[in-house]
Amino acid sequence: MGLLALGTALDWPDVKKRAPQVREWGIKQLLEIWNKAKGKERDALLWGDEVEYLVVTYSEDDKRVLLSLRQAEILEALAEDKELKKKGGCVPDLQHVEQVAADKSNPIPVFHPEFGRFMLEATPGKPWGIGLKELLEVEPDMKLRRKIAKAHMLPTEYPITLTTFPRIGAPGQFTDPYYPASGPRLRSQFVPDEIANPHIRFPTLAANIRSRRGRKVEVNVPVFHDKDTPNPWKDPTVNYDLHNWPEDDDVRNGAAPDNFIHMDAMAFGMGSCCLQITFQAKNIVEGRQLYDQLSPLGPIMLALTAATPIYKGFLANTDVRWNQISRAVDCRTPEELGEKPLTDGARRIPKSRYASNSTYISTDSRLRKEYLDPDLVFDADIKQQLLNGGMDDRLATHFAHLFIRDPIVVFEEDLQELDLNKTDHFENIQSTNWQHMRFKPPPADNSIGWRVEFRPMEIQITDFENAAFTVFMVLVTRAILSFDLNFYVPIKRVDENMERAHAVDAVLKEKFYFRRNPFPSRPSRANTVMGDESHPGSAYPSRPATPSGPVEDEYDEMTVNDIINGTDNGDFPGLIPIVESYLDSINVDVSTRCQLATYLDLIGKRARGDLDTTARWIRNFVDTHPRYKHDSVVDDEVNHDLIGAVIAIGERESAGQNFAGLNIHGLSRLLNGFRGGCGGDGKASNGTYGHTNGNT
């Protein structure tokens, strides 16, 4: 989560007093970057992924799987491993990945702390470049990361890529070591304060969100009603008789409604793992274009990567993590939520600071006013300051929208003097606006370019899948730029899609608003001036005059299959066919094309329902487990076997072995047909699944 400043973290009442100063300084720093970097040109098309892991303590005999709280020790072991820095050969058992590490100039992967003390994050040692061949290095690099991580853990510890630990917060022990719940920072009934990274930033984040809200966060997920689930269902783990903290009244005041799994702490959300990708644009104009064009893809990719069907030991009636994280960090006051009349200059705020995007920011003339959020909340004074500083209306509106938030963690030491050679105050607000897209300005030293981060995807169990979704998004991005694609739909429709993406099996059962014709129509190339004239150095192609006609005619409701593979009637071409024509338009050698095809195949099949999402696979695993009583309860033993299966899949994968013979329910529905051979036509042939090392 970025660089961690040290110092005296202020409690909420003091943060509240200093918030205007943080915002003011943050805006000054932003204008400084803006003025320095707005004309930056020809930055390289770099990009990088982030993979997050849960660290579990697992053994075959002990039926209880635990979350290992040794993040700090593991990171320390990684940092102290001098051999590691020499890369290749140093970490035991590198086998097929060591060649990759040895023959590319990429340094060894980088490991980062995360909110959960049971989490790790790993990124490539340096960002990936424009080369298509680099796309083939992603999967080996992800495997290398997992191997390195594992090599610095205890024999019973494993890095796994499940979005959430199925029994986090369940009664009994679920952390290693054990700590009792209900500490002063989180005040959770279910999880101990020790579940969070002990660095002062993290417990302060949780405590100050709770304080600002005036009560604990309420993370209520609808329970999945199976045939023997009581109806109405009352969360049996909620304790109505606790009296440790004032917040223990929350459940007595109705925080835990019937038919919902009730959770009450940031760890239930920010303890989730995801897959993120950051793209550097050649200049700010291209960055703004990518931000807008990738935004409508967010909910689609969320639904397609669905992997989160269990919380606190119960099957949920949703498939993805998104809204749970949103609620887990929702710092809004009752006034802002509309539950109490407004006082004291407060304003209604329709969304949590973790939410789908509310702005489009591009200078693209195809961006119609009708696409923008009519209810957008922004700070008019801040917007004016940005306009006065030379920023254009659209981007000023975006940042003035992010800056409606208070900072949550503020260090006394940072408030002594404004340093315009830093971006700390800007980043304080920016990096605690967790939207599904993030527009990242260059750092103060201007050494890198304008970047866009794609944040909605759920992490997948194998590195093959994670590489597939990563590579797919990179190719989609290239196609967007190469074909000047237009995915605009009204931002409110993106919001609705985000909700729809939560439904169980949304990938097959839901429809999503999506633009019918993504190709640019260019009746005239004569226009030379863009919608927003304030952008210096724009090497951007000209665009036709602003389109007209009813906005509603531009989009339709489509299934994920329609969007990914194309509609039957050919109205919408499909993202995979678009990517294919992009690949056709450039020179790709047969073997690269074949490897890319194995990724596109996985995605196409998931969209079509030929293969299961991770969430569906997990549901079926639980459903067919002999111990499961069809009452929505995922007990320690079912959890043990699920995690055991995930570990077994991971071990086979990282050893470069076939999955054949692994007796895991539904595995062929998750991964079947991948990593067979490549035909001479550059198409993947679907042989036995799971072979990761023998492509010819």
Ligand code: ADP
């Ligand atoms: P954050 O947590 O703020 O998103 P991280 O540093 O964890 O940031 O991850 C950022 C990702 O961006 C990494 O994969 C990294 O390799 C990649 N990256 C670093 N520099 C660049 C760059 N100039 N352009 C694009 N991606 C970059």
Ligand code: MG
């Ligand atoms: Mg992270």
Ligand code: MG
């Ligand atoms: Mg990161």
Ligand code: MG
């Ligand atoms: Mg981060």
Ligand code: MG
């Ligand atoms: Mg990130």
Ligand code: MG
């Ligand atoms: Mg519906």
